[in-house]
Amino acid sequence: MISLDIWMRENPLTYVWFGSYAVALLIFAIEIAMVKHKRKITLQQVRLMRNAGDDARDEGIA
Amino acid sequence: MAINWFKYSAPTTFYGLAGKMIPWFAFSAAILFAIGLYIGFFVAPTDAQQGEFYRIMFIHVPASILSMFLYLIMAGYAALGLIFNTRLSAMMATAIAPTGALFALISLWTGALWGKPMWGTWWLWDARLTSELILLFLYLGFIALHASIDDPRRADRAAALLAIVGSVNVPIIYFSVKWWNTLHQGSTIKFSGTTMHIAMQQAMFTMLAACWLYAIAVVLVRVRSIILERERNTTWIADLPEVKQ
Numbered sequence: 200m201i202s203l204d205i206w207m208r209e210n211p212l213t214y215v216w217f218g219s220y221a222v223a224l225l226i227f228a229i230e231i232a233m234v235k236h237k238r239k240i241t242l243q244q245v246r247l248m249r250n251a252g253d254d255a256r257d258e259g260i261a
Numbered sequence: 262m263a264i265n266w267f268k269y270s271a272p273t274t275f276y277g278l279a280g281k282m283i284p285w286f287a288f289s290a291a292i293l294f295a296i297g298l299y300i301g302f303f304v305a306p307t308d309a310q311q312g313e314f315y316r317i318m319f320i321h322v323p324a325s326i327l328s329m330f331l332y333l334i335m336a337g338y339a340a341l342g343l344i345f346n347t348r349l350s351a352m353m354a355t356a357i358a359p360t361g362a363l364f365a366l367i368s369l370w371t372g373a374l375w376g377k378p379m380w381g382t383w384w385l386w387d388a389r390l391t392s393e394l395i396l397l398f399l400y401l402g403f404i405a406l407h408a409s410i411d412d413p414r415r416a417d418r419a420a421a422l423l424a425i426v427g428s429v430n431v432p433i434i435y436f437s438v439k440w441w442n443t444l445h446q447g448s449t450i451k452f453s454g455t456t457m458h459i460a461m462q463q464a465m466f467t468m469l470a471a472c473w474l475y476a477i478a479v480v481l482v483r484v485r486s487i488i489l490e491r492e493r494n495t496t497w498i499a500d501l502p503e504v505k506q
Contacts, residue, residue, distance in 0.1 A: 204377075204378075207377070207378055208378065211312055211313035211314055211378075212302075212313050212316075214314075214374070214378075215313055215314060215316050215317050215374075216302075218317075218371075218374045219317045219320055219321070219370070219371040219374050219375075220298070220320055222367075222370060222371075223320050223324070223367050223370075223371065226363055226366070226367060227363075227475065230359070230360065230363055230479055231479065234479055234482045234483050234486070235482070237483070237486045238482060238485065238486045238489075241486045241489045241490050242489065242503060242504065244490075244493070245489055245490075245493045245498060245499075245504050246504055246506070248493055248494075249499050249504055249505075252499075
């Protein structure tokens with residue numbers, strides 16, 4: 200812990216940048232990836248349901 | 262020309278509008294983040310007392326403000342959904358919760374990083390810090406409660422009650438530094454003015470605007486997925502170009 204105290208006082212900008220900004224940007228990147236993945240999965244599910252509905256209708260007509 | 266605002270309170274019309282707005286908010290957020298970081302690290306001078314460590318506040322303060330405002334907006338939408346039984350309001354509340362939780366987490370994390378060199382400790386049970394931690398738990402509680410109930414409409418109502426009751430915590434966070442003798446400093450920016458250097462103000466307000474735009478963009482993407490999920494059995498969803506592909 201003492202070595203960390205010394206390091207942060209010797210490298211304050213590195214500590215500030217990597218400790219807070221890089222972490223915050225990483226959190227934002229993870230959130231963006233998650234919402235994009237969720238949209239992709241939801242669209243796939245909706246398409247599957249739509250295709251299943253179309254198939255069922257076609258079989259009913261046949 | 263009168264605009265019918267209620268038109269956009271229906272998921273059918275809001276879905277398209279949100280899709281058009283997302284790129285604008287996302288692009289503006291990215292630009293403002295770049296400008297804010299540039300001013301914060303290269304233009305703003307070093308603080309006489311705190312040295313370089315004060316630069317954490319350019320992300321800490323916006324994250325803290327966003328975590329509180331997003332909770333109030335979430336509770337507002339949840340209340341609208343509960344009172345008027347509007348579908349989109351409940352969906353918006355559900356979409357806001359994860360982003361609000363992440364901002365609360367960033368606020369606590371960056372606060373701890375600032376606290377170590379300034380106070381000599383990562384954490385202490387100060388009124389401001391503790392009430393912000395409770396805010397994070399309220400967000401997590403909202404998300405967990407909503408996820409634990411299968412019927413979405415029942416989940417909306419139960420989570421809305423939690424959101425409304427929990428909103429009491431927001432003024433407690435804000436006024437905690439006045440009501441109690443806390444280690445956390447009071448507000449630097451007041452309605453009566455501020456003593457902050459102009460470049461520091463520019464960096465902080467630019468980062469605040471960037472965080473707002475980012476939050477709006479992400480929430481809109483999320484709410485579009487929620488609308489797709491909940492309205493999947495309707496004909497208008499089946500007719501969407503992205504579903505027809």
